[in-house]
Amino acid sequence: MIKTKMNELLGIKYPIIQAGMGPFSNNKLCIAAANAGALGLMSTSGICSGTRDYQKEIYQHWAKTGNADPNAAMEDILRQALDQACEGTKASGGVFGLNVMVSGPMIEDATKLINTAIAYREEHPEVKDRFKVIFTSAGDPLPWGDKIKGAGFKWLHVIPSVKGALRCQRAGVDMIVASGHEGGFHTSWEPVHSMVLLPAVVDALAGSGILVAGAGGFCDGKSLAAALTLGAVGIQMGTRFLATQESDFAPLWxxxxxxxxxxxxxxxxxxxxxxxxxxxxxxxxxxxxxxxxxxxxxxxxxxxxxxxxxxxxxxxxxxxxxxxxGDKEKAMYAGGECAQRVNDMPKVKDMLETIMQEAVNTIKNLPSVLS
Ligand SMILES: Cc1cc2nc3c(=O)[nH]c(=O)nc-3n(C[C@H](O)[C@H](O)[C@H](O)COP(=O)(O)O)c2cc1C
Known part of the structure; x- marks a missing residue:
């Protein structure tokens, strides 16, 4: 067994986050990840106005996989998808949350989404132990702390730099995900990879009590063990979760x-x-x-x-x-560098069990290099 402060903070079995991968749907993937013992995240940018107006296929797919009415208002679509996630995690007690992008042009929609999440949780007190997390990304964390933490959510934010990590510390974030340049899709303007970024962020926050997880390049037990060795409490994986049986992504992707x-x-x-x-x-x-x-x-x-x-x-x-x-010739799909190490499409539960076992074996073997 591996248990870190991340398991404690979030009440999850494995120190692993299934990454939000907006604007694409992660609705069913989130349920599978939460049920299997990781933190599941639903991405929400797929129902924001930009996607609704300009990327209709993505928007329609999001609504469909969220069991939601595509003609409803954004807030109602979110509520319907939350109904599905709450129902889907009821038996297992799996923990999940929302990934909300808070970059400048998205602030209006982000505010509506977070307000809806807060109201939903208040109206459904029975889901408070499962619907626990708001994970903000792609923007400034400073304005969001009072609202998110004040409502009782655990608050995570993703950053690509030490500067961003220190801003999260000022903002009062519970846990930071340090996202290296290996990661799939959105990457930072100034590239720093996980091997440098993760220990730098861990060192910068030493003694602060803020937990740090790594993202970008993590896809198996060896890389989970490496993240723990670098001082992280766990990992976030996007590309690895994307290629699973339950993932909402198109088969071609x-x-x-x-x-x-x-x-x-x-x-x-x-x-x-x-x-x-x-x-x-x-x-x-x-x-x-x-x-x-x-x-x-x-x-x-x-x-x-x-x-x-x-x-x-x-x-x-x-x-x-x-x-x-389904047009392979013209298609383009995002993915991280670790795609070259992802060679199968397992069920989420099997994948997580394999990763955890490999991480345990890797850590157990480490002392053999000590002379
Ligand atoms: C298709 C795709 C879409 C993504 N969209 C988002 C997003 O909307 N918000 C976000 O915070 N990160 C997004 N990411 C980054 C992931 O959350 C995660 O940090 C990253 O995938 C980790 O690196 P990995 O791909 O090596 O696992 C996306 C990643 C992928 C692959």
């Missing part, structure tokens, strides 16, 4: 992750900045276009939203629609 090989990803424009994609003919063209139209992306700078950037976003939108349409 899941198969694309499993098929990725050595040096199987690249970074190119995504709608919220740099994004890591599985290497395909379509994503290679996208990378070339990114270099031509928004070279500042490779110079660690957001730069202005130019016509070139808008063209890239159109290309991306069409390529993601092709995934939903």
């Amino acid at each position: 899941k198969e694309g992750v499993v098929a990725a090989g050595d040096r199987g990803t690249l970074v190119a424009r995504g709608f919220v900045g740099p994004a890591r994609w599985i290497k395909t003919e379509t994503s290679k063209v996208h990378q070339k276009n990114t270099l031509e139209l928004t070279p500042e992306l490779y110079l660690d700078s957001p730069g202005p939203v130019t016509e070139g950037a808008l063209k890239l976003m159109d290309y991306e939108r069409a390529a993601i629609n092709a995934v939903y349409a």
Whole structure:
């Protein structure tokens, strides 16, 4: 058995978070992860106005997998998906939460989503031990503490730097996820990978009482053991959870992750900045276009939203629609560097049990290197 302060804080069996992977649906995956003993996260950006207006396939798929009426208001869609998650975790007592993006343009929707989550939990006191977490991302944590913690949620926030971690400390976050540049889809403008970022964040927060988990590149027991060795209390996994039986992602996407090989990803424009994609003919063209139209992306700078950037976003939108349409030739799908180490599509429960057993074995073998 491995137990860390993360198990205690969240009341979960394994020190593992199933990453929010918006704007795509994680509705069923969240239930499976929570039932199997990890923290499950539903992503919510798929029902925000930007997705509803411009990425209809993603929006429709989110509503469908959330057992929600796509014509309802955003808050009601969230309530319906929460009903499903509460019902789905009732027997196991699995713990879950919401991933809410709080970047500038999304603040209005983020506020509505968080208010809805707070109201839902108040109206359903019987789910308080299961619906426990708000996980904010992609924005400033400072404005959110009173609201989220005041309502009794555990509050997690993801950051790509020590600077971001110190801001989380000021904000009063319960637990930080330090997300290295290996990670799938949204990556930071200034790349630092997990091997450097995670111990740097752990050291910067030493003595603060704030827990730190690693994200980006973690996909098995060996990498979980490595995260614990670097001072983390656990890990968050996106790409590994994406390629599971219960994952809501399209079959083409899941198969694309499993098929990725050595040096199987690249970074190119995504709608919220740099994004890591599985290497395909379509994503290679996208990378070339990114270099031509928004070279500042490779110079660690957001730069202005130019016509070139808008063209890239159109290309991306069409390529993601092709995934939903099952058009392999035109499809483009996101995934992390660890896709090259993800070679199967197991059930979530089996995957977690295998990871935990491998982590225990790895840790047990470590003393053998001491002379
Ligand atoms: C398809 C996809 C979509 C993602 N969308 C989000 C998101 O909406 N919000 C977020 O905080 N992180 C997002 N991420 C990052 C994950 O939450 C997680 O930190 C990352 O996948 C960890 O790295 P890994 O892919 O190596 O496991 C996304 C990742 C993937 C693969």
